[in-house]
Amino acid sequence: MTAILDTAEARDIIGRSLWRDNPIFRQVLGICSTLAVTNLVANTMVMCSALVFATAASSATIAALRNYTPRKIRMMVETMIIASYVILVDQLLKGYWPEMSRNLGPYVGLIITNCIIMGRAEAFANSNPVVPSFLDGLFSGLGYSFVLLTIAVIREPMGMGTLMGIPLPLFSNPELWDKWIIMVMPPGAFFTLAGVIWLYRSFGLMRGEKTA
Amino acid sequence: MSEITSALIICFSAIFTGNILLTLFLGMCPFIAISREIKTAFGMGLAVIFVLTSTCIIDFLVYRYLLVPYDLEMLRFIVFIIVIAAFVQFVEMVLDRYSPTLYQALGIFLPLITVNCAILGASLFMVVRDYTLIQTVGWGFGAGLGWMLAIVSMAGLRSRLNAARVPKALQGPGITLIIAGIMALAFVGFTGVLAGR
Numbered sequence: 001m002t003a004i005l006d007t008a009e010a011r012d013i014i015g016r017s018l019w020r021d022n023p024i025f026r027q028v029l030g031i032c033s034t035l036a037v038t039n040l041v042a043n044t045m046v047m048c049s050a051l052v053f054a055t056a057a058s059s060a061t062i063a064a065l066r067n068y069t070p071r072k073i074r075m076m077v078e079t080m081i082i083a084s085y086v087i088l089v090d091q092l093l094k095g096y097w098p099e100m101s102r103n104l105g106p107y108v109g110l111i112i113t114n115c116i117i118m119g120r121a122e123a124f125a126n127s128n129p130v131v132p133s134f135l136d137g138l139f140s141g142l143g144y145s146f147v148l149l150t151i152a153v154i155r156e157p158m159g160m161g162t163l164m165g166i167p168l169p170l171f172s173n174p175e176l177w178d179k180w181i182i183m184v185m186p187p188g189a190f191f192t193l194a195g196v197i198w199l200y201r202s203f204g205l206m207r208g209e210k211t212a
Numbered sequence: 213m214s215e216i217t218s219a220l221i222i223c224f225s226a227i228f229t230g231n232i233l234l235t236l237f238l239g240m241c242p243f244i245a246i247s248r249e250i251k252t253a254f255g256m257g258l259a260v261i262f263v264l265t266s267t268c269i270i271d272f273l274v275y276r277y278l279l280v281p282y283d284l285e286m287l288r289f290i291v292f293i294i295v296i297a298a299f300v301q302f303v304e305m306v307l308d309r310y311s312p313t314l315y316q317a318l319g320i321f322l323p324l325i326t327v328n329c330a331i332l333g334a335s336l337f338m339v340v341r342d343y344t345l346i347q348t349v350g351w352g353f354g355a356g357l358g359w360m361l362a363i364v365s366m367a368g369l370r371s372r373l374n375a376a377r378v379p380k381a382l383q384g385p386g387i388t389l390i391i392a393g394i395m396a397l398a399f400v401g402f403t404g405v406l407a408g409r
Contacts, residue, residue, distance in 0.1 A: 003336070005395050007311050016227070031237070031240050031241075035240065036236060036237040067290065076297065078291065079293055083289050083290045083293055084290070086289055087287070087289055087290065088285060090286070090289070091286055105337075105340055106333060106337050106339070108335030109288075109289045109336050110238070110286045110296065110329050110332060110333050110336065112289055112293060112332065113328070113329035113332050113333075114295075114360050116331070125273045182273070182397075185396075185400060186234060186235045186237070186394040186396045187393045188393075189237070189393075189394045190389045190393030190396055191389075191390065191392065191393040193389050194382070194387070194389035194390045194393065197385060197386045197389065198379070198381050198384075198386050201380075201381035201382070202381040203387065204381070205335050205380060205381050
């Protein structure tokens, strides 16, 4: 590993993808397909694993083929590569976890049009070697998943009183906590994401960074 | 209930109760990125209505008469993406050749549409919900119109934001998402209209 990639570069990729240039915080990209499933933590985790796998695998593949892809049809080739990995994930879920596959519905397929994957492919993978591209895809996916899991962890307890389907002491007690149904409905997703972005940017402002 | 009636109901619910943007979260990226001006939002909306309705119908035909008979449903992701990309390219060429004015108005939005998840999403929902051809027409048109309604109203609301004092860290996408949440609340209110169904 160290032979093809020194640790400083790896550390830089990881830090950048997870926090400094986190795709959701920075550009609010790629929330389309995944925001919809953040009302349950379990669904979010499966969806995020699928996304991390697809991003890392397609980044690596695109990087491996980058010298053989004609520039004119680059986008089409990239889309095909991404779509193949998404089909793989979709078939695996259908075969081994049909219940989850039904819950997620068409959103698994929508990973294809998730801007993150295409964004990483265009910005990084098609001009860098395989290993850094793989890391870049992996940690961009993880940075993205981290934000979505945060949202899910806020939404599920407040709206349903459970976490991963297990009732929580405070939130599931009707005398202490009146369930906020709105949190598991679509508006809750918008409000929670807005709140999380607000917090992140406030941290940035405190440290004197410029907002985008 | 006749098929036309059910198609009309599907169309209505795609615009209001099940708005593709505010309840299904499809097409969020352009919604946040290009909802600054009403005029641009309107152009994008028109392009989405047209492309979404047409690709839904083409995808329906391809799925029903090509993929299902050969047991190739699992290839639908790739096939739908190719159909969308090819269709957009085709429309671009036709517009460029025969209607330069329309091309200038919609031209910049068309390439963006290929990666708009609302288009692929609508086709995938069409498959999952098992619509017939007439219902697909209603669904595609309603979904596109609903998307346009949401992005145009958002652009209208955002133009008012210039005069508002928004906390610094909330400016831009943050406040847009909060407005979207309030709009989603309003659209959820339409649910009662179809409750008797």
